[in-house]
Amino acid sequence: DTEVTQTPKHLVMGMTNKKSLKCEQHMGHRAMYWYKQKAKKPPELMFVYSYEKLSINESVPSRFSPECPNSSLLNLHLHALQPEDSALYLCASSHLTGINQPQHFGDGTRLSIL
Amino acid sequence: QKEVEQNSGPLSVPEGAIASLNCTYSDRVSQSFFWYRQYSGKSPELIMSIYSNGDKEDGRFTAQLNKASQYVSLLIRDSQPSDSATYLCAVNGAGDNAGNMLTFGGGTRLMVKP
Numbered sequence: 001d002t003e004v005t006q007t008p009k010h011l012v013m014g015m016t017n018k019k020s021l022k023c024e025q026h027m028g029h030r031a032m033y034w035y036k037q038k039a040k041k042p043p044e045l046m047f048v049y050s051y052e053k054l055s056i057n058e059s060v061p062s063r064f065s066p067e068c069p070n071s072s073l074l075n076l077h078l079h080a081l082q083p084e085d086s087a088l089y090l091c092a093s094s095h096l097t098g099i100n101q102p103q104h105f106g107d108g109t110r111l112s113i114l
Numbered sequence: 115q116k117e118v119e120q121n122s123g124p125l126s127v128p129e130g131a132i133a134s135l136n137c138t139y140s141d142r143v144s145q146s147f148f149w150y151r152q153y154s155g156k157s158p159e160l161i162m163s164i165y166s167n168g169d170k171e172d173g174r175f176t177a178q179l180n181k182a183s184q185y186v187s188l189l190i191r192d193s194q195p196s197d198s199a200t201y202l203c204a205v206n207g208a209g210d211n212a213g214n215m216l217t218f219g220g221g222t223r224l225m226v227k228p
């Protein structure tokens with residue numbers, strides 16, 4: 001088990017569905033991240049939140065909509081996804097002060113688009 | 115464009131041997147270096163971090179950093195079948211309020227044979 005909790009662990013949805021992925025951490029981290037990971041590839045950064053504000057959007061399609069309601073929670077809202085969006089979605093968090101802060105990952109959500 | 119390079123493997127070693135995993139990076143101002151272990155279907159798990167030139171040991175793991183050569187490595191002593199996984203090298207540049215951005219290598223798949 002990790003200190004970054006992601007729900008659900010698995011999600012199957014159709015291309016017309018709307019769903020949300022959730023991430024929670026209680027380590028006092030003020031940076032939170034969403035990554036997408038395809039099989040046999042490294043994690044690919046999607047979004048970065050710093051102090052609850054979106055600081056980086058790596059040109060992610062608008063069918064992915066992030067939200068950071070407070071310093072412990074991070075959501076990823078999904079709508080009208082495509083089959084190629086099927087992947088492991090990882091949430092991570094880190095401290096912001098200092099430069100040597102590692103990112104800690106949650107267990108991920110395995111997403112399948114039908 | 116920051117790049118982090120790893121041999122994709124698979125690197126196959128017999129049980130009890132030393133596994134040596136290597137990583138090179140392109141950005142000279144990189145300051146923090148991390149090794150993550152990722153089992154198939156699971157999320158990345160932080161196993162080592164190193165910030166200064168030289169060696170850092172933690173149990174069976176030793177990280178080595180040479181900033182002049184832009185090279186970081188991970189040695190696993192007394193390799194066990196449970197060490198079989200993909201090892202991701204991650205490099206952090208200068209941290210700022212945009213988060214501690216990581217650039218991942220493609221990962222090296224390690225297989226430890228009984």
